[in-house]
Amino acid sequence: MSQDDSAAASPDVSRLPLKALGLRTGMALQTRRLVEGASKKEAQFYGAIEGKGVMVGPLGPEGVKTELLDGEICVVRGFTGQYEFSFLSKVLQTFQKPFAYALLAYPAQVDATLVRQSMRTKTSWPSTVYVPPKNGSADAGVQDASLVDISLQGAMIKTGSALATVGEMVTLGITVTFDNAPVQLNLAASICHNNRGTNDPAFYIGLAFKNLTQHDKLLLHFVTQAPQQAAPTA
Secondary structure: OOHHHOOOOOOOEEEEOHHHHOOOOOOEEEEEEOOOOOOOEEEEEEEEEOOOEEEEEEOOOOOOOOOOOOOOEEEEEEEOOOEEEEEEEEEEEEEOOOOOEEEEEOOOOEEEEEOOOOOOEEEEEEEEEEOOOOOOOOOOOEEEEEEEEEOOOEEEEEEOOOOOOOOOEEEEEEEEEEOOEEEEEEEEEEEEEEEEOOOOOOEEEEEEEOOOOHHHHHHHHHHHHOHHHOOOOO
16 A cells, blocks of 8 residues: 555544544545556545445536446545545445446545544625735735635635635635624635636635634634524625
C-alpha cells in the first residue's frame, strides 16, 4: 500500500467504525482501483448494511458505470461535513440494473480525520462579502454572495467570482432574525478553499471564522441550532 492510500502514519487520524461517520445517502465520494495507473473516480454513497456491505455508485445523472471490477481492491475517500475519511475494501459485485452500483465489503474500521468540530447547517440565503484592498489595489467593495452552509467554525458561500486567494481575509455579512428583530453579523474569516463548480460557473468558497466575539458566537450558535428561525429579512 502506498503512503497516499493509508493515513495511519498521521497522528491526527483516528480509527473509527464506519457507522460513526454518519454517512447519508447521496454523499459524494471518490473511489480508485488499487492497481497501477488507475485514476480517481467521482462517486456517491448509496447505503450500507453493517457487517455486510457498502453500496457506492457513479456521481451525477451521466454516471452509468462504477469503473470498479469484481474481486478488485479499491480505496474509498470522502468527507462527511466533519470527518475526512478513507478505507480499503474489496469489490464484492457490480451491478448495472436497476441502476449502476458496486457492492463493497464492509470495512472493520476506517481512517478518519476530524476536520470540523460540528456539522455545518445547510442553508441558502443572501449574504455579502467584503474583500479588503491590498498592495494599493482598488477597493473591491461589498459583493453579493449566497450562504450555502454554516457552522460555529466556518461557512461556505457561493459567489460569481473567486474574490481572493486561499489564506486571505474577508468579512462575511449575514442578517439573522433574533427575538423578532434583524441582527447584522459581520464575521472576519480566512479563505480555506476556492473552487469553481463542476457544472456551475459559480465559485464555492470555504471560510474559517477568525477572532469571533462572544456576541458572534452566541448568534452563530442560534443560527446553527435553529436555522429555520434565522431567515434573512427583506
